[in-house]
Amino acid sequence: MMAWTYLIILMATDRLARLHAVSYSFYKSHDFFHKYPSFTIDERWTNMMKLFLSSLTDCFIKAAEFKKEEYKMLFSTLESNKDALTEKLGDMPTNPKKLKIPCLAHGDYWTNNMMFQYDNDVSTDQMFPPHNIMMIDWGNTMFRDPLLDLQYLIYTSTTLSLRKQHLEEILHHYHSTFTTTTNDLGVRVNNWDFQDFMEDWNNTRYFGCIMGALNNILTLSKAGGKYQKQRGSISSNKFKAKIEIKLSKLLIGPMTKLFLHPSMQKVAVDMMLKPFKKIIMELESCDEKTQSRVFDLFNEAWQQGVFDV
Numbered sequence: 001m002m003a004w005t006y007l008i009i010l011m012a013t014d015r016l017a018r019l020h021a022v023s024y025s026f027y028k029s030h031d032f033f034h035k036y037p038s039f040t041i042d043e044r045w046t047n048m049m050k051l052f053l054s055s056l057t058d059c060f061i062k063a064a065e066f067k068k069e070e071y072k073m074l075f076s077t078l079e080s081n082k083d084a085l086t087e088k089l090g091d092m093p094t095n096p097k098k099l100k101i102p103c104l105a106h107g108d109y110w111t112n113n114m115m116f117q118y119d120n121d122v123s124t125d126q127m128f129p130p131h132n133i134m135m136i137d138w139g140n141t142m143f144r145d146p147l148l149d150l151q152y153l154i155y156t157s158t159t160l161s162l163r164k165q166h167l168e169e170i171l172h173h174y175h176s177t178f179t180t181t182t183n184d185l186g187v188r189v190n191n192w193d194f195q196d197f198m199e200d201w202n203n204t205r206y207f208g209c210i211m212g213a214l215n216n217i218l219t220l221s222k223a224g225g226k227y228q229k230q231r232g233s234i235s236s237n238k239f240k241a242k243i244e245i246k247l248s249k250l251l252i253g254p255m256t257k258l259f260l261h262p263s264m265q266k267v268a269v270d271m272m273l274k275p276f277k278k279i280i281m282e283l284e285s286c287d288e289k290t291q292s293r294v295f296d297l298f299n300e301a302w303q304q305g306v307f308d309v
C-alpha cells in the first residue's frame, strides 16, 4: 500500500508541476487575462486567507488543550507567534505582478480531487497501481503562489512516514518537472533554483500544516464524515434538487462579492469556519488514528522550526 501511495503522490506532483509550468509559460508569453478574463485577480482573497488561518490556529490550540503537557512548548510557541506567522503568510499575493512565480493554482488539490486510471484483472479481482491521474474540481482555481498547492497536496494526502521517506525526492521531482517543462516551452525561470524553491517551501510550511490538519480531521473523524455526508446530499426530489442547484448558482456571485467586502470578511470567515470549528473541538474524542495524524503534522512542523519567527 505504501508503495502505491508514494506512486500516486509522485504522479500527482508531476501533474501539478505541469499545470503550474504551462500556465506560467503562457502568462509570460501571452496576454493571459485577455484570453481568460474569468481568472481576474481578487487581492482581497489574501486577507480572507489570513483570517481563515489565524482563526483555525486558535481553534487547534484550544482543541489540543488535553495534550498540553505532552506538547507544552509547541502550543505555547504557536500561541505567542500565531499573529506573526499569519502576517508572514499574508504576503502571499494574488496579484500576478507581485507573485514570484505567477501561475494558475488549483486551490483544492488533494487525493479526493483526483480520478485514477488503473487496470484490473476481472478473473482474479486483482487491481494494479494507477497509471494515470486526472485533476477534477476546479472551482477554486486562481492565480496564486504555486507552493500553496504543493503544501496542500503533501500535508493533506500523505502520512508522516511517507514524508520521512520520500518528501525530499517529491520536492526535487516537482522542481525539476517545473523547470524542464518551462524550458521545453521556451520560457526561462529566473532566480528559482532548488535552493530558492526550498526557501519558498519553508516560508509556506505553516499553510501546509494548518490546512493539512484541518483536512485530516474533516476526512478521518466521525463528526467530519457526518458533516461531509450532509453537505454532499442534495434533495432526492428531482424538482426540488433542480431548484436548489439553480438557487445556489444564482446566489453564489452576489454572496461572494458581499463576503469579500472588507467589513464583512471577519463575519464571513466566522460563518464559513463554524462547522469546521465544531469538528476540530472534538479532537479529544477522535480515534487514535485521527489524533495521531493531526499531532504528527503539528509536531513535525514544530521540529522543523515552522512556528519560530
Ligand SMILES: *[C@@H]1O[C@H](CO)[C@@H](O)[C@H](O)[C@H]1NC(C)=O
Residues within 6 Å of the ligand: 195, 196, 198, 199, 202, 304, 305
Ligand atoms: C528549510 O528548513 C529546513 C528545516 O526544516 C532547513 O534545514 C533548511 O536549511 C531550510 N532550507 C532553506 C533553503 O531555507
